[in-house]
Structure formats: C-alpha cells, structure tokens
Amino acid sequence: MDKLQAMKVYCRVYEAESFKLASESLDISRPMVTRYINALEEDLGAKLLHRNTRNISVTHAGKLYYQHCVTILEAIEEAEGELGDLSHKPKGHLRISVPMDFGLTHMVPILSEFSALYPEITLEVDFNDKRVDLTESGIDLAVRGGDLGGDHFIARPLCTLRGYVCASPEYIERNGAPEHPADLKTHNCLQYTNAPNSGRWYFKNRHEEFDLPIRGSIMANNGGALTRLAVAGTGVIIQPGFLVDKYIESGQLVPLLTQYETYSGQFYAVFAGRKLLPKKVRLLIDFLVEKLQSPA
Structure with missing residues (x-):
C-alpha cells in the first residue's frame, strides 16, 4: 500500500x-x-x-x-x-475557482502571466459564479466577491469593486431617466440572482439612504449577460465597473443616479487556514495581490 x-x-x-x-x-x-x-x-x-x-x-x-x-x-x-x-522551479497542480465575468476580464491575463513565470505549476481553473465548497471540491484557492458569509477560511483582499446604475440611450429615450432611486419602481430593473438580496438595490448620499425593492422582466445569474441586455435596451442594471466601463466609454450605456452611491465591495482570495500553506498557493496569492492592487 x-x-x-x-x-x-x-x-x-x-x-x-x-x-x-x-x-x-x-x-x-x-x-x-x-x-x-x-x-x-x-x-x-x-x-x-x-x-x-x-x-x-x-x-x-x-x-x-x-x-x-x-x-x-x-x-x-x-x-x-x-x-x-532552491531550483527556482516551483511545481505542482493548483485548482482554483474564479467568477465567470471577473475571471474572463481580469484573471485570464494574470493567470497567463503566472503560468509563463511558473511553467511547472499546472493550473486547473473553474469559471463559476456560484460559490464552491473548497473542502468538498478540492479547490486550493477561490476568488470571491461580496459578502463571504460564515466560511471558515482565510480571505485576503485583492481589489475593490463599485456598482454603477446604467441603461442604454435607447431605453432612456423610451422611458426617461430616473432622477431619484424611488423612480426605479416604474422601470424595468434587471436582477443579478447570485447577489445577496438580489431583489433589492441600495443607494445612499450625504443625506439619505434607500434599500428599495426592484422588479424587472429578466433575472440572470451572469452579470455579463445582464450588461449586454442593458446595452440592447432591455432595462436598467447595477453592475460593477469592470463590466460596464467600456460600454460607458463608448456611449452604449449611460450612468444614472450618479449623485448616489450604490453597493461597493471587494474581491478576495479565499483559502483554507492551514499552518503550512503550500508554496504554490502562496505564490499565486501574492501574484494576484500584486497585480490586482496595482494602480494600473
């Protein structure tokens, strides 16, 4: 044996x-x-x-x-x-889980660079918006956003994300632009179902806070899909900057209610709390922190 x-x-x-x-x-x-x-x-x-x-x-x-x-x-x-x-060749198999959209936009180029730097570390990447159980799945490292809940793992901050309310010019021409969060009750608000309290949107400014129930014709578990639906004129979304920035810059989406803050949160590297964290995991965590916390 x-x-x-x-x-x-x-x-x-x-x-x-x-x-x-x-x-x-x-x-x-x-x-x-x-x-x-x-x-x-x-x-x-x-x-x-x-x-x-x-x-x-x-x-x-x-x-x-x-x-x-x-x-x-x-x-x-x-x-x-x-x-x-000692031989400058860290090696081993590393299983990681990353959110779909954030993984495609931000993680893919970083993982490509990491793989080139450490060619003898093989990466197995699970692109999935759903939270995976690190213990049951055998995942070494997960990248997660938002509320981490009661997981008994260690979480290291990677980067901050902020939400933006957006709609297309065509949608605004048909339905008008909301001037106050309460106006959203008459708008088609597209819901991201993987978010905590997905049926409610939060706003605040210096003087007031709102936690509003929203309704819409489409719900989905993928932020990229909802962003494309908004670009097509379907409705209003709240999505993080990494999904909507390019569409705002091109004029395909218009930011709304800019005098209010919506949700903000962070992405974290989540891993098991071991006394001896494997070197390959530490290398990737440090690499992600370096790349995602840099001003660029």
Missing part, C-alpha cells in the same frame, strides 16, 4: 464526509477509495470510520489520525515547495 496516497485519500473522505465525493475529487474509483481506507484500518489496527449505505461518521481514532495526516502531508508539500524554490 502507498501509505502517503492512502493518507491523502483518507483526508479527502474525512473532509468531504463522502466516499463518492472523495473519489470524484481525487479522480479515482470509489472501490479504490474503499480499499485504501480498509488497508489503513488494517495496518493501524483501529477503526477510523463507521459507514453504512447512507452516511459515514468518524471515530475518535479517526479524528486523531486525520490531524496527524494533515500535519504530515502539509509538511511534505512544504518541503517539496522549498526544494522547488
């Missing part, structure tokens, strides 16, 4: 609480996962997991063994990373 591989398999089963999810994330068969766990238990002379057809539970011995496994595996990965530093 390959003891290190068996330890990796056990850690994935423990974290995912599922043989099936562990097999999928490690790209090995479910029977092979079972064989590794059985071999470990036989070798240790202790039961690590209680399992039945519906779920699994971890024994006291299993919890202790998991803690030791994590320490050992992270120490090995860190040692390999440090040796990679």
Whole structure:
C-alpha cells in the first residue's frame, strides 16, 4: 500500500464526509477509495470510520489520525515547495475557482502571466459564479466577491469593486431617466440572482439612504449577460465597473443616479487556514495581490 496516497485519500473522505465525493475529487474509483481506507484500518489496527449505505461518521481514532495526516502531508508539500524554490522551479497542480465575468476580464491575463513565470505549476481553473465548497471540491484557492458569509477560511483582499446604475440611450429615450432611486419602481430593473438580496438595490448620499425593492422582466445569474441586455435596451442594471466601463466609454450605456452611491465591495482570495500553506498557493496569492492592487 502507498501509505502517503492512502493518507491523502483518507483526508479527502474525512473532509468531504463522502466516499463518492472523495473519489470524484481525487479522480479515482470509489472501490479504490474503499480499499485504501480498509488497508489503513488494517495496518493501524483501529477503526477510523463507521459507514453504512447512507452516511459515514468518524471515530475518535479517526479524528486523531486525520490531524496527524494533515500535519504530515502539509509538511511534505512544504518541503517539496522549498526544494522547488532552491531550483527556482516551483511545481505542482493548483485548482482554483474564479467568477465567470471577473475571471474572463481580469484573471485570464494574470493567470497567463503566472503560468509563463511558473511553467511547472499546472493550473486547473473553474469559471463559476456560484460559490464552491473548497473542502468538498478540492479547490486550493477561490476568488470571491461580496459578502463571504460564515466560511471558515482565510480571505485576503485583492481589489475593490463599485456598482454603477446604467441603461442604454435607447431605453432612456423610451422611458426617461430616473432622477431619484424611488423612480426605479416604474422601470424595468434587471436582477443579478447570485447577489445577496438580489431583489433589492441600495443607494445612499450625504443625506439619505434607500434599500428599495426592484422588479424587472429578466433575472440572470451572469452579470455579463445582464450588461449586454442593458446595452440592447432591455432595462436598467447595477453592475460593477469592470463590466460596464467600456460600454460607458463608448456611449452604449449611460450612468444614472450618479449623485448616489450604490453597493461597493471587494474581491478576495479565499483559502483554507492551514499552518503550512503550500508554496504554490502562496505564490499565486501574492501574484494576484500584486497585480490586482496595482494602480494600473
């Protein structure tokens, strides 16, 4: 039995609480996962997991063994990373998750530059607006925007984003331009469904704040699609600058209610809180911070 591989398999089963999810994330068969766990238990002379057809539970011995496994595996990965530093060739496989639109507009050129700088680090990129579970999916690093919720992970700020209210000149000619946030109740407001409280828009200035319910003919989970719908004259949107800037500059979209601030937030690099963060993850985080926090 390959003891290190068996330890990796056990850690994935423990974290995912599922043989099936562990097999999928490690790209090995479910029977092979079972064989590794059985071999470990036989070798240790202790039961690590209680399992039945519906779920699994971890024994006291299993919890202790998991803690030791994590320490050992992270120490090995860190040692390999440090040796990679000595040869100036960091290596390994790195799985990351990034939002679709922000990933395409900002992350793709940065990842291309990172890959050229560290050619022996292979990147597996999941472009997805939905929040992924880092533990279950085996993702090493996720880029997330907005409220991070109650995740038990470490988040490092990357860049700030600000929302803009926009509509096309054609839409404004047909429907008029709202002069006050309350005027939006008569407008076709296109909703981004992945945002918290997507059915409400927030505004403020020096004197007042508004948290308004909005309605519209189209809802979507992709900001780029909503931006293109607004360019086509369908309705009013609130979207971050990286999506609307070029359309505002070209005159295809007109900023509205500019005397009010809408939402603002940040993108973060989110990763597991390990004592020994793998070198390849640290390299990418530092690279993202450098590129995304620069004035350019």
